[in-house]
Amino acid sequence: MAPTKKVGILGATGTVGQRFILMLADHPVFTIHALGASSRSAGKPYHTAVKWKQSKPIPANVENLEVKACVAEEFKECDVVFSGLDSDVAGDIEMAFLKANLVVFSNAKNYRRDPTVPLIVPTVNTDHFDLIPYQRSVYNQDKGFLITNANCSTTGLMVPLKALQDAFGPMSHILVHTQQAISGAGYPGVPSLDILDNIVPYISGEEEKMEWETSKILGGQDGKQFLPLTNTIVSATCTRVPVIDGHLESVSVKFANGAPSIEQIYDVLDKYTCEAQKLGCHSAPEKAILLNRNEDRPQPRLDRDLHKGQAVTVGRVRPCPVLDIKFMLLVHNTVLGAAGSSVLNAEVAVAKGLI
């Protein structure tokens, strides 16, 4: 079956854009139709415009595509536009695309807090697509809409917390400490002198994102507005570590209605399924949450690529003397934590008939 949906990629020469290209090069539903980048790259064949940094080569059918400027006119034939733009330009461009009646899935942070824009982790809160009709009415569009991904660290955190919240009710307190891979900072990103034999205990804006995004994603919606959590307090500490890919997170949680047992938690995490799986989406992981009961797992290098990077691996579930329970999770930051979320979100949207 030949892919039927034409897609465009904005920020196609950046690291997120490169990941989009690899994920979409051989996709059953989507076919790469247009690539957008800065005016410096526009007009060039892709392989001369990009500094390719992936361990797989540029797909043959993309190598010579002419890079376009990021203007809606150039992407009007696209059924879906994926945006890997930097936040300093994403705001204006993505809004212009939305107002041109285009469908945009964005990795940028610009519209995550917008009350008309769903912030969706594809294995968590795809019910937030229900707000598309409302969004379309606000912007007076009949076809276009705009969806954002969550921050890479938030994304990983949401998957097990959603499972726990569904099963055991609201959490009153969440305390999370991240050890984030360098690929999260793009390229050139983190200078090697800052991170070899070192840790950087700070990532600009990251802690605020985790603390804020959680309430929107784990919150509900009533078809007309989002209903963020109001009684869940989040405290995040984010650090950068000398790891290529894969964010590791240590999480402590307190439940509003009392603590379940460790085995109840393992059981709930193990049985968790999400809508993207039920809809049979191509990029959905076989399991959204993988449990690893070895005492020294998950580990970034060994676990990040499981289920093509779309699953979250959880381990070390144990009592927390200060809150109720604590555990560790690993998320592939450039797959489920970035391009993989957008692609799976788009697949869900197709399956729901929104595209």
Add this chain to the structure above:
Amino acid sequence: MAPTKKVGILGATGTVGQRFILMLADHPVFTIHALGASSRSAGKPYHTAVKWKQSKPIPANVENLEVKACVAEEFKECDVVFSGLDSDVAGDIEMAFLKANLVVFSNAKNYRRDPTVPLIVPTVNTDHFDLIPYQRSVYNQDKGFLITNANCSTTGLMVPLKALQDAFGPMSHILVHTQQAISGAGYPGVPSLDILDNIVPYISGEEEKMEWETSKILGGQDGKQFLPLTNTIVSATCTRVPVIDGHLESVSVKFANGAPSIEQIYDVLDKYTCEAQKLGCHSAPEKAILLNRNEDRPQPRLDRDLHKGQAVTVGRVRPCPVLDIKFMLLVHNTVLGAAGSSVLNAEVAVAKGLI
């Protein structure tokens, strides 16, 4: 002024032993008199018995010292014996030395929980030396005694917490997440395949040590027994990271009597002084706590060697939405976190007239 106290080093060929040798090679009070190691090494000149792994060469006056077996008879001329023995042999050997009326400063975990043995961080609870007379009475010795260091991660945590407890009263909850350097595991220690481009989210026994030792060290004593904290709850998560030296710790704290302001905390940390400084001990840091107000500090590679590795660097003090405040600290795990604690403890003991 020539050094006057003869010292012995047990486990002299191991990584802690090598650190002892470098710290004591040119010391104003102590002079290396005897080296002890396993029977496999005994009888050899030190440089042929050791696989030396330090970036400074073996001190000339130690290179050809004959390694002895770890029996008290061989160390009877020593005023002080430092033990870098592994815990599988430290228990019997250190007890034999104590019963031979020798003075032992141990890095091993074996006697840390012993109700007769002080567990001392030299910039924190040197008042615990007050239990030496009691210990001597138990073991019926007039000169010998046994002091233990804390675990490396515990050690770093204790310094700012002691300052905070002294100023603001007891803490009800402490939640700590560590990122620990590979040197903490000794040599050969962590296989490179486990840690390059990776994190290991588990260190055997480490979380329990941090949770237990805190109450003894931050607790008091009445000259006859230790009075551990009973109302301070500690939750620790320990991970291993690809860093050579320097443990980084993220700490969240809740105070029993209400939270001070961030500036009050900075002020208290900045002004903290300890007995080892007041006694003018050679290895005491100029400041026990160094503040770094840059938003991305402390960092292991840049801050671990400050004040010869005997200070703890603290940064990022800020409110914790879940507990009261949170901050980051860095401790040099093989200096203040190991050999440096023993040496400074011994200097304090000399200054107090115990040796």
Add this chain to the structure above:
Amino acid sequence: MAPTKKVGILGATGTVGQRFILMLADHPVFTIHALGASSRSAGKPYHTAVKWKQSKPIPANVENLEVKACVAEEFKECDVVFSGLDSDVAGDIEMAFLKANLVVFSNAKNYRRDPTVPLIVPTVNTDHFDLIPYQRSVYNQDKGFLITNANCSTTGLMVPLKALQDAFGPMSHILVHTQQAISGAGYPGVPSLDILDNIVPYISGEEEKMEWETSKILGGQDGKQFLPLTNTIVSATCTRVPVIDGHLESVSVKFANGAPSIEQIYDVLDKYTCEAQKLGCHSAPEKAILLNRNEDRPQPRLDRDLHKGQAVTVGRVRPCPVLDIKFMLLVHNTVLGAAGSSVLNAEVAVAKGLI
């Protein structure tokens, strides 16, 4: 088409053995029938005997296989036996298997210099299989035989040198400098304290292996004996670097009959094909030599996995002021440089009707 050849794996719990299992788990010709390891592991189900260190999980059909002792009787039903044994035990065990009329493909160094045993790089000198009849006659077997792989660094070097020798005649001088990945040392292998922020400029026995093995592999055979090169001098320097997988080698070469141009060399390398490709073997790379003309390639992390790790990537071909030409190559040390060579060698043997 179901796989028809039953295979056994010796040293199945080691790092080479784990690679064998992943390569053979879903193979069109071979099916894993028996696993052998030390007596300590024998009798256990595989997943409890192994400390699995791969980023893909243990294949489901292997997980519960009972590990056998490495005795021929246990492997008598196997059409092929792959040996990932350590050299300290490989000598006796592999000879016993050969004498039991079994077919053995070995990664160990023990028989590489044996005048009856072919030393085969599967994309280089598969004509050396012609000596199997001679070997069988020596050991008086009608079915069994023994083939060895080359050392991982030698393997990578041989591929482009074979292409050059075929096209331009013998090389009089070869000077090679390697930067070898830590996975080459197995597990636990290189201690992290030796290699983080460091290079170890020495690998025991490695330089001798490269200097010796080259003459046998690039030499001929007349059906009765090997005809090693006698006029090609090799000088090797081997170092260990903090890279997970992928050996990088810098090579300078002088030709006996005068130097070709750089473009002639690129052309010859680009057009090189080998027998394993012509025979249509499953694990043969599409190209045995990949050229990368970017000035900063090959790089281990970006190029090691190309063509499933069975190709050698070559770049930076340029004049050498001291010899004739110099270039860089990259070989995946645990695939083509180890288990991948054995598997492809076995596929060639099947295609040749030797098994």
Add this chain to the structure above:
Amino acid sequence: MAPTKKVGILGATGTVGQRFILMLADHPVFTIHALGASSRSAGKPYHTAVKWKQSKPIPANVENLEVKACVAEEFKECDVVFSGLDSDVAGDIEMAFLKANLVVFSNAKNYRRDPTVPLIVPTVNTDHFDLIPYQRSVYNQDKGFLITNANCSTTGLMVPLKALQDAFGPMSHILVHTQQAISGAGYPGVPSLDILDNIVPYISGEEEKMEWETSKILGGQDGKQFLPLTNTIVSATCTRVPVIDGHLESVSVKFANGAPSIEQIYDVLDKYTCEAQKLGCHSAPEKAILLNRNEDRPQPRLDRDLHKGQAVTVGRVRPCPVLDIKFMLLVHNTVLGAAGSSVLNAEVAVAKGLI
């Protein structure tokens, strides 16, 4: 004795400039008088202009120095000016300083090939200072002059080769392979995504520098011009490795007049002394060449800081089957390979009465 020579530092906010500041902060002869940087930094106190990246803090007497623009007028009181400028601006600025009758020691490559400018490795060819009178006559100055350092990798190579050339006569062929630390690329320099779990087998311009500079440095001078070597052929291959500091080099050498024995070479290297030592210069290493006869040395992390980074460590001297002998050396690239060369060169110039 208070320092008597006022010094200026150009490019003071860069990584070389930061090293100059640490080396000169507590120097017996030189005192930091003026700091120069780009117009963006000029006018600011140093600590706000710099992104300090050293593991020692900014010296107290430098912290608040006002940064100047790099114009000669601002440095006219300086007895010596050290330049850590980037090569894109060093050409014009250094020439302007020379023509303003100032004494300049430069790390930049711009004037290394200039026939009037000495290219000096301080432990190798300080006789090249003899060309200062000639240089002054060309530029019509009575006090000022300009001296350049060699490239960091060339510097390390020169020290043992000078010893060998002095003892055994000219070398006909030199083949060198480098593994260079990331600090050699400055800050931000090498992106971490390029070098973690990776090697970059190319450094722009580096191989040409090594091949060219060798002939000038190891060549003579007759008081009026340099007499570069004409019969010594050099072939260099340069790679970047994940090491913080310390360039490791593998060297093969052929002598024009026949090969000495390995022990003769060890002996000559061990006995080598240089003029900087004889003049009693403060920063001269106790030994210019350190031998390490362990088979796995030198290693960057263990050996780079010996003799304050001003010595070159040599090991693994052994026969080279292709040329005559081969060995490995380690040089601290940011000390002897950069700022340390300039400072020691300036000390030599003071001792010779040139300043």
